[in-house]
Amino acid sequence: MSVETPYQFDRQVITQLSQGLQEPDWLLNSRLEALELISKLPLPKVQQTNIQGWNFTNFKPYSEEKAIQLHELPENVKSYLFDEDNGNILVQKNSNVVFTKLQDEWAQKGVIFKDLSKASQEHGDLVQQYFMTQMKKDDHRLAAIHATLWSGGVFLYVPKNVEVSVPFQSLFWATGENVGVLPHILIVAEENSRIEFVANYLGENQVTLNNSVIEVFVGQNAQVRVATINNLSESAVDVTYRHAHVGRDGKMEWIIGDLSEGRIISDNSSKLQDQGGIATVKAVALGVGKMRANITSNMDHWGTYTESDIQVRSVMKDEASSILNSITTIEKGASKADGQQSGKVLMLNPKARGDANPILLIDENDVTAGHAASVGRIDPIQLYYLMSRGVTKEEAEKLIIFGFLDAVISEIPSESLRKNIIRVIEGKFQS
Amino acid sequence: MSVPKLTIKDLHVAIEGKEILKGVNLEVKGGEIHAIMGPNGTGKSTLASALMGHPKYEVTSGSVTIDNEDLLEMEVDERARAGLFLAMQYPSEISGVTNSDFLRSALNAKRGEGNEISLMKFIRQLDKKMELLEMDESFATRYLNEGFSGGEKKRNEILQLMMLQPRIAILDEIDSGLDIDALKVVAKGVNSMRDPEFGCLIITHYQRLLNYIKPDYVHVFMQGRIVKSGGPELAERLEAEGYDWVKEELGIEDEAANPSV
Numbered sequence: 230m231s232v233e234t235p236y237q238f239d240r241q242v243i244t245q246l247s248q249g250l251q252e253p254d255w256l257l258n259s260r261l262e263a264l265e266l267i268s269k270l271p272l273p274k275v276q277q278t279n280i281q282g283w284n285f286t287n288f289k290p291y292s293e294e295k296a297i298q299l300h301e302l303p304e305n306v307k308s309y310l311f312d313e314d315n316g317n318i319l320v321q322k323n324s325n326v327v328f329t330k331l332q333d334e335w336a337q338k339g340v341i342f343k344d345l346s347k348a349s350q351e352h353g354d355l356v357q358q359y360f361m362t363q364m365k366k367d368d369h370r371l372a373a374i375h376a377t378l379w380s381g382g383v384f385l386y387v388p389k390n391v392e393v394s395v396p397f398q399s400l401f402w403a404t405g406e407n408v409g410v411l412p413h414i415l416i417v418a419e420e421n422s423r424i425e426f427v428a429n430y431l432g433e434n435q436v437t438l439n440n441s442v443i444e445v446f447v448g449q450n451a452q453v454r455v456a457t458i459n460n461l462s463e464s465a466v467d468v469t470y471r472h473a474h475v476g477r478d479g480k481m482e483w484i485i486g487d488l489s490e491g492r493i494i495s496d497n498s499s500k501l502q503d504q505g506g507i508a509t510v511k512a513v514a515l516g517v518g519k520m521r522a523n524i525t526s527n528m529d530h531w532g533t534y535t536e537s538d539i540q541v542r543s544v545m546k547d548e549a550s551s552i553l554n555s556i557t558t559i560e561k562g563a564s565k566a567d568g569q570q571s572g573k574v575l576m577l578n579p580k581a582r583g584d585a586n587p588i589l590l591i592d593e594n595d596v597t598a599g600h601a602a603s604v605g606r607i608d609p610i611q612l613y614y615l616m617s618r619g620v621t622k623e624e625a626e627k628l629i630i631f632g633f634l635d636a637v638i639s640e641i642p643s644e645s646l647r648k649n650i651i652r653v654i655e656g657k658f659q660s
Numbered sequence: 661m662s663v664p665k666l667t668i669k670d671l672h673v674a675i676e677g678k679e680i681l682k683g684v685n686l687e688v689k690g691g692e693i694h695a696i697m698g699p700n701g702t703g704k705s706t707l708a709s710a711l712m713g714h715p716k717y718e719v720t721s722g723s724v725t726i727d728n729e730d731l732l733e734m735e736v737d738e739r740a741r742a743g744l745f746l747a748m749q750y751p752s753e754i755s756g757v758t759n760s761d762f763l764r765s766a767l768n769a770k771r772g773e774g775n776e777i778s779l780m781k782f783i784r785q786l787d788k789k790m791e792l793l794e795m796d797e798s799f800a801t802r803y804l805n806e807g808f809s810g811g812e813k814k815r816n817e818i819l820q821l822m823m824l825q826p827r828i829a830i831l832d833e834i835d836s837g838l839d840i841d842a843l844k845v846v847a848k849g850v851n852s853m854r855d856p857e858f859g860c861l862i863i864t865h866y867q868r869l870l871n872y873i874k875p876d877y878v879h880v881f882m883q884g885r886i887v888k889s890g891g892p893e894l895a896e897r898l899e900a901e902g903y904d905w906v907k908e909e910l911g912i913e914d915e916a917a918n919p920s921v
Contacts, residue, residue: 632755
């Protein structure tokens with residue numbers, strides 16, 4: 230079979246692609262199985278957002294790129310990276326990983342940080358054990374498209390007891406007409422390990438699609454922090470599914486900056502499988518133009534004494550619209566669990582829209598949970614107060630907006646990352 | 661620098677179509693402290709808010725100038741940069757914006773681009789003024805007015821006044837809700853501002869504040885205008901005898917029949 234688009238991806242194209250990358254057979258078979266599913270599966274159910282008309286399939290499935298050095302990156306792309314000399318850095322341009330650097334110190338401790346395609350050849354068993362086990366190819370049509378056509382991506386493996394003090398940075402840079410990027414990021418943090426991973430998704434020049442997946446496995450007592458910044462232009466449909474599986478006393482921290490200007494599905498799910506696991510989400514979204522965003526956070530408590538906290542702040546300018554869904558589920562038996570969430574939308578223009586839906590699904594008595602949600606506009610009296618001290622209206626608005634986002638931004642532990650997010654947001658206010 | 665001057669002529673102000681101020685005339689110059697006293701609901705606070713440019717108030721006629729510039733033509737922030745300051749009765753709470761960040765933004769807005777205050781100098785000034793107002797240093801890093809008690813908000817307004825050094829300040833019921841010790845501290849702050857290049861208009865119900873900040877002129881406000889003016893002795897008589905004698909003298913029937921903001 231084939232998918233009906235100007236860019237055909239049928240069995241032959243997929244097979245060539247996979248064999249060209251020297252992928253193991255199991256991976257080729259996985260792609261071909263997923264291909265069969267695309268037309269059979271419905272789009273994901275996304276609350277309060279009509280995604281039927283969004284372009285998920287019309288893109289160049291593969292465009293080959295050559296290896297480069299960091300200094301060859303355009304300045305606006307490179308500006309997302311920090312500590313380039315001492316960092317662990319991976320850059321993907323369109324379909325290919327074009328730059329990878331892992332500091333020797335970590336390689337010697339058994340850390341693997343490379344292109345997922347390559348990793349599937351070199352560490353096939355390890356990759357196969359985890360790949361697409363949280364996000365499954367039959368979840369929905371977008372998952373099947375991803376499983377069929379993913380390319381590049383990251384495999385990050387951290388052995389037991391290894392604490393990596395330097396963040397792993399990745400940059401997914403899409404550029405060109407009708408380009409699609411579909412990276413798959415697979416992170417395995419073994420017992421007692423500790424890592425921080427940053428993913429930047431950038432798209433310019435009529436890029437069409439980002440369909441990316443992140444799967445994280447947090448081992449017992451391990452700590453993983455994953456930060457994502459998505460900044461694709463208005464032409465793009467930007468889909469990011471993030472999944473984490475948290476083991477006993479493990480900790481998963483998501484930091485999410487949804488700053489793309491087109492159509493956005495931003496979904497994060499954390500499964501707190503065992504006792505004492507913790508997961509947090511700190512997300513900020515900024516919408517300009519006609520951006521449409523659906524930002525969903527799922528926390529699923531199975532273990533006793535598990536804790537979760539979702540903090541989402543969304544600022545909508547112009548005619549932008551964002552729906553914030555926060556869903557905390559506490560399963561029967563997850564006693565002493567604690568689930569907290571707060572979702573807030575600030576609308577700056579009369580045509581901006583937003584909604585915040587707090588959902589608590591609790592099937593256990595002995596738990597604590599709480600939620601807060603609000604949708605509002607800038608208070609003219611606050612503006613008056615600030616302006617009465619001499620600051621201009623623009624400056625006063627900026628103070629109020631950054632004040633609104635502060636609850637999330639000030640909690641971002643890495644200063645470089647915090648500055649990056651602030652820089653991108655400030656840039657959008659100047660345009 | 662010239663002596664500051666705020667001139668209000670026949671000012672009429674309405675809120676939601678209802679006239680509150682009915683012809684206010686007043687001139688405040690540098691070196692002078694004026695007090696406006698009057699019963700509740702006569703429009704004193706409306707005068708303060710209208711001068712600052714509160715969005716709810718509409719000037720229907722009259723004129724106001726600051727240093728001979730048309731104040732009413734200016735946006736709120738322009739009024740501030742022209743040298744006007746209002747210590748508000750109910751200052752807003754702004755989450756996520758620290759007191760010191762805001763003060764520095766405000767100070768720099770006034771100083772203009774290229775002339776920003778250095779961080780060290782700013783901190784030195786802020787420390788000094790907070791000490792005078794007996795404010796704990798934690799106030800600098802707390803969010804603007806968020807969770808402040810009534811008294812803390814008033815002190816914070818005076819801190820802003822002292823940092824921004826306006827030419828003309830209006831203090832709108834800065835004494836309400838303050839205990840005697842806090843009142844003394846606030847008065848100390850205002851008195852430290854006394855200068856030929858600083859004029860002040862104090863709006864209050866009570867004579868109490870005027871024991872600590874000696875006014876040069878006292879005005880009685882009723883029915884949306886100044887009905888009587890005098891020296892500090894007028895405040896003392898109002899404190900001792902109330903407002904009835906003024907009403908009688910002027911033939912005002914019943915102030916309460918005109919309830920308003």
